[in-house]
Amino acid sequence: MLFQDFRLFTGERVLHRADVLVSSGRVVAVGAGLRGGPVVRGAGRTLLPGLVDAHVHVVPGASRQAVRFGVTTQLDMFAEPRVLRVERAAGPDAADLRSAGIGATAPGGHPGQYPRFSAFPTVSDAASADAFVAARVTEGSDYLKVFASSAPGEPDLPTVSPEVVAALVSAAHDRGLRVVVHATDQEAALMAVRAGADGLAHLPFDRPPCPVFVAALAPVFVVPTLTAVESFCQVSHEVDPRVAARLDADALANLEDRMEPPPAPCYRPEYASEAVRPLRDAGVAVLAGTDAGVPGTAYGASLHRELELLVSAGLTPVEALAAATSVPARCFGLVDRGRVAPGLRADLVVVDGDPTRRITDSAAVAAVYRGGRLVSGRA
Template identity: 45%
Template sequence: MGILRGAQEAARFVAERVAEGSDYLKIVINTPAPSHEQATLNALVAAAHAHGRPTVAHVTSCAAVEEALLAGVDILTHVPLDRALTEDLTARVLAGGQFVVPTLSMMEGVIAQSAPPGASYEAARASVRRLHRAGVPVIAGTDANASPGVPAAISHGDSLHRELELLVDAGLSTVDALRSATSLPAKHFGLTDRGVIEPGRRADLVLVEGDPLSDITATRSIRAVWCGGVEHIPG
């Protein structure tokens, strides 16, 4: 975590993160932003790309998405809570080649636990529906975090099942929701040894009771898990 005072600090800041072993650079974009922030964002993204590091933008408003797209970030996490993404913004995300990790479980939790003024879960849900329909890759993620002071306490593990349910509610098919947690993250995060069931891939498997293609909540009925071929039976 770090705070920059201007674009002139971007190159040094990114170089220090790379030296620490960072594979990605995450940038928190808060709005309304000071006038110099766009230049700082642009410089951070340029410096990260110069080091071959993808950039991830924390965006929870349409204005933040605008700034992220102007800077050329690679990945958008969260979706706006102030209003749904417009057709134009959605088209720009698609044209820019970004993918989105909407964390609907966190967005739902923020509304339920913090209730920021003017925030609406429906805006987040509608944004995911629009992104998916446009063909933007939507990836399952929860932002699970129970640390003191977070906007919403989201549990690890269980929240992913809730995320899949919310993605289906937002318009993804059950197949697309399952892909959002398996093959799509493997593809877009460059994890070429996993994500699908094929010879030569990691044997990361989940056996469930029921058919999640008919009912996505079946993912909660876990019978067994294999991580790298090692079986684990739920207690």
């Protein structure tokens, strides 16, 4: 298959006219004047690598919905094994799934307060950290998620101590797992970074970012989840009609919903968004993730809102697209995707318009390919 005469975002840079040759599910060549067939013509459209949502919580059906919006890989940050089995068996017409499985939290801690989660193992002390991580490896977790804080507005829930976080990080690293930490306040985030965590699953939004906080985050990657922060803070926005048209009634209702109860007054959405540009300037890797599954989100669809918010927060459109392609692939060791380059998976998205200049054009998904095979839309 030949994608001919496209504007191409490779995952790292823009080629204004390029051909991409695909064979046996892989990219064979990128250049000009390539030959092969059948041919998909660019005609002013943009070709992107398959998008990666770096923070979701899957439910049955999530991966099939996500792929319709160009999300070909989802990074799940807490799901029970029974749900993962369903989604991992969704087949080639659904987004690929990597997961932390069950996250590490204190007995009675977040997210155990939500009815959607059944009873799951917790970590009571540092001595039990190694066994907890070993059990996640046995279940097939691809990385470890640790809850170092509760949700905003729920300060009374127990959380794991710094000693437990450090023990979990050590046990995970000993087994070759990355560690991603849930921390919605700066104190918990700094504790996690000092314990050796690899990334933050949210940007804290309990106070304004300061230079000391930004500098402390330099060793890690961050997933701002500005979409979820909007929902926490009861911020509403108009749903893009191109997105709404692809959602069923239940998914659209969840997208238009907001989290309850309202968070504590100190939590403000601008505290997270104001941190994005300074973190970028400090060399911190910024990843696009949505927290899809919580009220105010929809699988796949919300990633386009997240890209818009990242640009509003100071990233360029090209940097935002990289945050949803090559950057999460690099940070999570997904060496076969995230870029359009010879030898990599032909996970590709055809978009009407030019999201490298107008990031909202990313929502105009015309066709989605996984492994070179059309799985959504029309070529």
